[in-house]
Amino acid sequence: MKPTFKLKINGKAFAVQAHPLERLLDVLREQCGLSGTKEGCGEGECGACSVLLNGELVNSCLVPIAQAAGAAVLTVEGLASKSLSALQKSFLEHGGAQCGICTPGMLIAASALLKTSRRPNEKKVREALAGNLCRCTGYQNIVESVVGAHKESR
Amino acid sequence: MRGTASDYSLVTPKSLCEALTLIQQGAHPLAGGTDLMVLFEAGSLQWKSLVNIAGLKELKGIRFQQDRVELGALTTYTQILEDKKVVSHFPMLAESARLTGAWAIQNRGTLGGNIANASPAADSPPSLLAYDAEITLTSATGDRTIPYVDFHQGYKKTAIREGEIIRSITLPFPRRHSHTYFRKVGTRNAQAISKVVVAGLAHIIGGRLDQFRWAVGSLAPFPKRCRHVEKILWGNRVAKDLIQTACDNLKNDIAPIDDIRSTSTYRMIVARNCLKDFLEQLL
Numbered sequence: 001m002k003p004t005f006k007l008k009i010n011g012k013a014f015a016v017q018a019h020p021l022e023r024l025l026d027v028l029r030e031q032c033g034l035s036g037t038k039e040g041c042g043e044g045e046c047g048a049c050s051v052l053l054n055g056e057l058v059n060s061c062l063v064p065i066a067q068a069a070g071a072a073v074l075t076v077e078g079l080a081s082k083s084l085s086a087l088q089k090s091f092l093e094h095g096g097a098q099c100g101i102c103t104p105g106m107l108i109a110a111s112a113l114l115k116t117s118r119r120p121n122e123k124k125v126r127e128a129l130a131g132n133l134c135r136c137t138g139y140q141n142i143v144e145s146v147v148g149a150h151k152e153s154r
Numbered sequence: 155m156r157g158t159a160s161d162y163s164l165v166t167p168k169s170l171c172e173a174l175t176l177i178q179q180g181a182h183p184l185a186g187g188t189d190l191m192v193l194f195e196a197g198s199l200q201w202k203s204l205v206n207i208a209g210l211k212e213l214k215g216i217r218f219q220q221d222r223v224e225l226g227a228l229t230t231y232t233q234i235l236e237d238k239k240v241v242s243h244f245p246m247l248a249e250s251a252r253l254t255g256a257w258a259i260q261n262r263g264t265l266g267g268n269i270a271n272a273s274p275a276a277d278s279p280p281s282l283l284a285y286d287a288e289i290t291l292t293s294a295t296g297d298r299t300i301p302y303v304d305f306h307q308g309y310k311k312t313a314i315r316e317g318e319i320i321r322s323i324t325l326p327f328p329r330r331h332s333h334t335y336f337r338k339v340g341t342r343n344a345q346a347i348s349k350v351v352v353a354g355l356a357h358i359i360g361g362r363l364d365q366f367r368w369a370v371g372s373l374a375p376f377p378k379r380c381r382h383v384e385k386i387l388w389g390n391r392v393a394k395d396l397i398q399t400a401c402d403n404l405k406n407d408i409a410p411i412d413d414i415r416s417t418s419t420y421r422m423i424v425a426r427n428c429l430k431d432f433l434e435q436l437l
């Protein structure tokens with residue numbers, strides 16, 4: 001029988017049965033019904049699967065569920081509340097999303113940055129999002145969305 | 155195609171002792187997973203029995219002693235970059251960490267994993283070689299420490315024996331007023347595998363080089379020191395013609411190849427230019 005792993009996802013307790021090597025990405029999408037986290041490459045290159053694991057930005061395609069046992073996970077669903085966050089509003093305002101496949105990862109990577117740096121400049125934003133690929137926007141609008149996010153929070 | 159999880163076993167041991175017993179029985183360690191999970195995704199992960207060493211506290215932590223620092227094998231790139239003392243004493247190691255992958259990789263990838271994976275293109279080994287690090291290996295029968303320069307022995311061939319894993323890497327503080335040089339050349343600034351990576355350390359006394367180490371990655375089947383070049387420089391006064399001689403001798407130390415990332419010719423030129431650049435800074 002597969003072992004049970006307990007973890008807290010977006011503040012809610014989950015107990016999932018999975019093979020220890022199963023990817024956190026698949027557990028989130030297939031067992032927890034959290035399909036906001038996307039799979040792009042499956043090999044750590046694109047960032048579409050970004051989540052925060054105990055507050056740290058990780059690629060969930062590279063994390064076996066055994067390494068998330070007991071951890072707190074934040075997915076893009078956990079960023080949403082009744083009203084849009086400053087970051088989400090800024091993405092809308094600056095046209096930071098087109099097809100949307102990279103967007104959950106971009107939002108998670110951006111929120112990892114905004115936790116440590118409240119008003120990051122463009123250089124800092126580009127560094128923080130370097131592991132997140134987008135084939136639509138050409139990045140400029142995404143960078144502007146994140147740089148502009150602090151204005152929304154006033 | 156991706157491997158099937160049920161073809162593998164992944165055990166999370168409670169202690170280092172338990173982990174080492176499993177490893178002695180033939181299991182393979184999994185640390186941050188940033189190399190192994192890629193192999194799993196590609197369907198080419200050959201080790202079926204895995205031990206999750208990520209939680210083992212004996213393999214974690216950064217410890218300063220009087221004249222050296224010991225980095226646990228599980229030290230991540232982010233932990234290196236967040237430690238102000240490591241960054242100030244070992245700027246080349248910090249640069250290797252800063253230029254490895256992007257944030258998500260830096261948060262998970264470990265120094266021990268980078269070394270053990272032994273890619274010829276890995277970014278930390280040249281810095282560790284230039285700092286003349288030592289590496290401590292541990293097994294169910296005890297620890298042994300060897301100079302890191304003896305660790306890489308051939309393409310993906312290392313000094314790790316059956317039943318052993320890396321416990322820590324120790325770096326002696328460089329001498330005061332040492333000069334250092336680190337350069338990674340890739341296709342883009344972040345998340346690119348190196349076409350060329352170099353690290354150099356020099357110390358000059360009375361106008362002469364009394365210490366010179368030059369280590370390279372992506373230029374040979376394994377990360378290595380350039381002994382011919384070093385020998386030419388060691389004990390001498392840096393001057394235009396000596397620089398020329400050193401650069402001409404680089405071809406005796408390296409054997410760059412053509413591959414998907416670059417060509418042998420390009421790599422040779424870049425390697426030469428980097429060496430020249432460092433030596434001209436010492437003029």
Ligand SMILES: Cc1cc2nc3c(=O)[nH]c(=O)nc-3n(C[C@H](O)[C@H](O)[C@H](O)COP(=O)(O)OP(=O)(O)OC[C@H]3O[C@@H](n4cnc5c(N)ncnc54)[C@H](O)[C@@H]3O)c2cc1C
Binds near residue numbers: 259
């Ligand atoms: C998108 C992406 C970008 C990357 N960019 C770079 C880059 O720019 N530069 C670079 O150098 N690398 C890069 N890497 C490779 C990788 O991130 C590093 O090599 C990393 O340091 C591996 O560490 P890990 O803990 O994740 O290793 P794992 O994947 O857990 O293990 C790697 C290998 O090391 C062994 N191992 C791990 N720990 C030990 C130990 N303590 N003792 C003995 N064996 C051990 C494992 O058994 C395995 O064979 C990248 C990877 C990805 C996916």
Ligand code: FES
Binds near residue numbers: 041042061062
């Ligand atoms: S799907 Fe995980 S990084 Fe691309």
Ligand code: FES
Binds near residue numbers: 097102
């Ligand atoms: S919006 Fe389409 S990939 Fe970024």
